[in-house]
Amino acid sequence: MLSCKDVTRLLSESMDRSLPLGRRIGVRFHLLICRFCARYERQLLLIRETVRRLTATEEIPGETLSAEARERIRKSLATP
Amino acid sequence: MAKPANTDPAEWVDRYGDYLFRYTMLRLRDRSTAEDLVQETFLAALKNYASFSGKSSESTWLVGILKHKIIDHFRREAREAPLGENDLREHPDPSSFDSSGHWTSGPTDWGGNPADLYREKKFLDQLTKCLSELSPNHANAFTLREIEGADTGEICKVLNVTETNLWVILHRARMLLRRCLEARWFNRKTEKEP
Structure with a gap:
């Protein structure tokens, strides 16, 4: 029987490689009866999905280059 | 075949600077390193400007150069600070589980699907x-x-x-x-x- 601790490790691993069949079945079975681990999986996937959308968007929210950096870079380009 | 008209490198900073900066910040989270990498990217692009084929857009081309610089930065950091024992300790959050490996207090409900x-x-x-x-x-x-x-x-x-x-x-x-x-x-x- 897999413990929750085992399942969290295997859930992460399954995001990086395909688990052997026996493991996969063990994890799926555990998720049917354990709402915490099921929730844990949903949250890891939400984080993955959010990060992917963030990287896919052209308009990443965030700060801009400082005026100093902008000026410095502009100068370095003008005098290569 | 004529090259498509590209931007004058003098306009790069205004046109792509903030985008490249945010792109780098998302990955490195350090202002001054990010500024340096953006600068290095523009300089490398300027040096190789003649070889820019125009097959991809200018911004894609610049991001491609920047990506290499970011990976190099990760490689350098890994060389300077290799894995420690702490990085591999069996469980990051031992208090989450009891001795039989069950959650002590499980993940909380995050509500909806934002x-x-x-x-x-x-x-x-x-x-x-x-x-x-x-x-x-x-x-x-x-x-x-x-x-x-x-x-x-x-x-x-x-x-x-x-x-x-x-x-x-x-x-x-x-x-x-x-x-x-x-x-x-x-x-x-x-x-x-x-």
């Missing part, structure tokens, strides 16, 4: 903070895997770790990041917004 989270600047701030609190090896492994979308084989080469160690690192990174986001964002938000 699909638009990625647009929120404040969420990004918390994500950045949480990533900064991880050890550099954990943060860089997570960044390469989830932000860059690199496969594990590639990441092993950049960070100079075995695949087994990388799984441990990514597991730890995800678990700590989840816990941090829960504390800093998901729980806080439900408290503040009645």
Whole structure:
């Protein structure tokens, strides 16, 4: 029987490689009866999905280059 | 075939500077390093301007150069601070589980499915903070895997770790990041917004 601790490790691993069949079945079975681990999986996937959308968007929210950096870079380009 | 008209390099900073900067900040989270890499990217682009084929857009071309610089930065960091014992300790968050491996207090309900989270600047701030609190090896492994979308084989080469160690690192990174986001964002938000 897999413990929750085992399942969290295997859930992460399954995001990086395909688990052997026996493991996969063990994890799926555990998720049917354990709402915490099921929730844990949903949250890891939400984080993955959010990060992917963030990287896919052209308009990443965030700060801009400082005026100093902008000026410095502009100068370095003008005098290569 | 005539080259499509490109922007004058003098306009690059205004046109692409902020985009490249934010792109780098999302991955490195350090202002001065990000500024340096953006500058190096423009300089490398200027040097190789003649060889720019125009097959891709100018911004794609610049991001391609920047990506290499970011990976080089990760490689350098991994060389300077190789994996420590702490990076691989069996479980990142032992208090979450009892001695038989069951949750002591499980993940809390985050409510709904906030699909638009990625647009929120404040969420990004918390994500950045949480990533900064991880050890550099954990943060860089997570960044390469989830932000860059690199496969594990590639990441092993950049960070100079075995695949087994990388799984441990990514597991730890995800678990700590989840816990941090829960504390800093998901729980806080439900408290503040009645």
